[in-house]
Amino acid sequence: MxxxxxxxxxxxxxxxxxxxxxxxxxxxxxxxxxxxxxxxxxxxNDLAQSLHRSRSRTVGILTNDSFGRFSFPIIQALEERLADHGIAVFMCNATDDPARERQHIDQLLGKRIDGLVVTARRSDERPAILVGGIPVIYVFSQADDPDALCLLPDDEGGAVLAVEHLIGLGRRRIAHVTGPERFEAVRLRHRGYQRALERAGLGGGHFLTGDWSEQWGREAVAQLFSGKGETPDALFCGNDQIARGAAEALRDRGIAVPKDVAIVGFDNWLVMAEAARPPLTSIDMNLPALGREAGERLLAMIAGERVTGVKRLPCTLVVRQSSDPDRSENSRLETKAK
CATH class of the missing domain: 1.10.260.40 (lambda repressor-like DNA-binding domains)
Structure with a gap:
């Protein structure tokens, strides 16, 4: 100087x-x-400046999503929002190891971070992280602490949107093929599926749970189209892998999608949805919007605002040819925010 x-x-x-x-x-x-x-x-000298102003202009991000399927879109949007305010991020991967997680937290606190964002590959409840003195936000993750701030996708609303779309196309025998019931997202999406059916006076439908895999989608089709009883004219699948496997299995049986059976997936994972035959209609959880919201809330909390509770952000339906044969461009419909 x-x-x-x-x-x-x-x-x-x-x-x-x-x-x-x-x-x-x-x-x-x-x-x-x-x-x-x-x-x-x-x-x-950033360290000297941070000591002077009691702020490091850094934020820690803790995740267990090694693959990054769900966390990376959130983190990218979060980082862009924080960068507008001159804040950098340190990201650590805990890989479901409590000891490693604690080590990462200690290291982040040693860097005098101004806040901590916790995200994951699934949105199920986890033990709260107790750090004291800095704000913590859970994004696509939630803590067993009623005073924590948790930002999540509206899984139930997304399911309602998917099923109402199929009902609007004239489908009446809609089966729900999804992942393990131990996941909260599975239970919420099933609740939305049932709610949409009840509104339309269509009864309980078929509900099958299995793995989050294309193979399970193929196996579910084998069960549903075994020749015993009435077969579905639509499938609402818990993710795009299941939906893609189901579409392949139907094609192998000579059953046309969507003419005979319409399909809607969940996640709008483009490498799955756009590469499927036909391209998949799917529910988009709007993960970048979660990241931007997390950035806004974290900035407010760093400035001293107290924010708590669980907020579920709207999902969007992206319509493609697996439900609408005449669809040439993606069309988006949004759930109501909760």
Missing amino acids: RDVARLAEVSIGTASKAMNAGGRLRQETREKVMRVAKEIGYRP
């Missing part, structure tokens, strides 16, 4: 104000100081 002040022919105090966007300085003075600093390669 002394070198910058000397070369810019100003006092150290003026140079400091210019570098930190503070004080009342003439614009030409501020620009001269910044130009000199750039020319000599001056970089502020």
Whole structure:
């Protein structure tokens, strides 16, 4: 800073104000100081500044989603929102190991982070992280603490949107093929499925649970189309892998999709949905919107605002040819926010 002040022919105090966007300085003075600093390669001491202002301008992100299918869209949007305020992020992967998670938390706290974001590959409840002194937000994750802030997709509303779409197409025998019931998302989507059927006076339908896999989608079709009883004219699947497996199994049986059986998946995972034959109609959980919302809430909490509770953000229905044969472009419908 002394070198910058000397070369810019100003006092150290003026140079400091210019570098930190503070004080009342003439614009030409501020620009001269910044130009000199750039020319000599001056970089502020972030650690010293963080000690001075009691803020590090960094945020920790803790995840167990090694694959990144759900966490990366959230983190990317979150990072973009925080970058607008000059805040950087440190991301750590705990891989479902409590000891490793604790180690990462200790390391992040040692870096004097201003806040912590916890995300995961599933939205089920987990033990709360107790750090004290800094805000914590759970995104696509939730804590067993009523005072925690948890941001989640509206799984139940997304299921209602999917089933009402199928009903609107004239489908009346709608089966629900999904993942293991131990997942909260499965239970919420099943509840939305039942609610939409009841509204339309269509009864209970078929509900099959299995793995989150294409193979389970094929096996479910074998069960539903075994020749025993009335067969479905539509499938609402718990994710796009199941939906893609079901579509392949129906094609192998000579059953046309969507003419004979319409299909709606969940997640709108583009590598699955767009590569399927035909391309899959699917529920999009709008993960980037979760990330942006997390960024907004975290900034407010860092500034001292107290925010708690569970907030579920709207899902969107993306319509493709697996439910609508005449669909040439993606069409999006949104659930109501809860």
